[in-house]
Amino acid sequence: DTGVSQDPRHKITKRGQNVTFRCDPISEHNRLYWYRQTLGQGPEFLTYFQNEAQLEKSRLLSDRFSAERPKGSFSTLEIQRTEQGDSAMYLCASSRIPQGKEAFFGQGTRLTVV
Amino acid sequence: DAKTTQPPSMDCAEGRAANLPCNHSTISGNEYVYWYRQIHSQGPQYIIHGLKNNETNEMASLIITEDRKSSTLILPHATLRDTAVYYCIVRVLDGNTPLVFGKGTRLSVIA
Numbered sequence: 001d002t003g004v005s006q007d008p009r010h011k012i013t014k015r016g017q018n019v020t021f022r023c024d025p026i027s028e029h030n031r032l033y034w035y036r037q038t039l040g041q042g043p044e045f046l047t048y049f050q051n052e053a054q055l056e057k058s059r060l061l062s063d064r065f066s067a068e069r070p071k072g073s074f075s076t077l078e079i080q081r082t083e084q085g086d087s088a089m090y091l092c093a094s095s096r097i098p099q100g101k102e103a104f105f106g107q108g109t110r111l112t113v114v
Numbered sequence: 115d116a117k118t119t120q121p122p123s124m125d126c127a128e129g130r131a132a133n134l135p136c137n138h139s140t141i142s143g144n145e146y147v148y149w150y151r152q153i154h155s156q157g158p159q160y161i162i163h164g165l166k167n168n169e170t171n172e173m174a175s176l177i178i179t180e181d182r183k184s185s186t187l188i189l190p191h192a193t194l195r196d197t198a199v200y201y202c203i204v205r206v207l208d209g210n211t212p213l214v215f216g217k218g219t220r221l222s223v224i225a
Contacts, residue, residue: 004157033212042201042215043158056212091157093213102148103213105157 002026004106006092012112013082020078021109025094032075033103034067035091036060043091049075050097082113117141118202123220126196132189134219136202139183146207147178149187151198152218158201161187192223 005024013019025032030051035043046065047057051072061067064082069075079086089110093103119137126132138147148163162169162176164185169176175188189196201218205211 035215040217042199042217043213045212045214048212055210093157101163101207102160105159107155108157 004092004094004104006090006106006109008109009107010110010112012114015084015113016081018078018080019082019111020076021090021092021111023075023077023092023094023106025074025092026096026104029094029096029104030072031095031097031103032069033093033095034075034077035093037089037091037108038087046077079111082111084113087111087113117145117204117214118216120200120202120216120219122217123222125222125224126189126192128194128223128225129191132192132196132221132223134187134189134200134202134221135184136187137184138202138204141182141204142206144206144208145204147176147182147185148203148205148213149174149176150201150203150213150215151196152201153195153198158215161200192221194223194225197221197223 007022033048034046037043045058046061047067049069052069064080067077089108091108093105095103146163149161150158152158164176178185199218199220201215
């Protein structure tokens, strides 16, 4: 399967710990997005990359959050000093600009902070 | 903030057409209407998009009113596997605007 892959699928961590998630986009997709989704809500945009450049960050992305896409392929999202409010599903999506019109989403990483 | 309004939930009998409405009264001339759906515990899945003409693909049909202030997603023969949250999104097709999701419509297909 050559869809968007996210790892891990589930993560349980203690409050105050750091966590890192990985996203592998569809090959040759130059645009990569991160979203966060809490129960009962639609996905909320966090940030996106064009190749290795981070082009936009939402105000939801506090200074405890950092995202990278060092070689324009896979991306990582790190959360430092996790809080219970960080518990959510973290979704990654990729698309190809300008040809592609739709974004393809991964299965997400479900984070639980205890 | 999302620029669309959708009913929070709908039911549909299996085998019947599911018609999901969406209001987007403030849509701009260069904004497209997109539909995605999210099946439980999965990431959102693209369904269809359109500008002003009606569109059809293997999954669904999209009917956009002439004034473009509302649209309807039609699943012609709903199955139990179509049970999901359906999101209607308007966005400019410039490649620089991320998808902005609202709360969507939770469609329950009933046997």
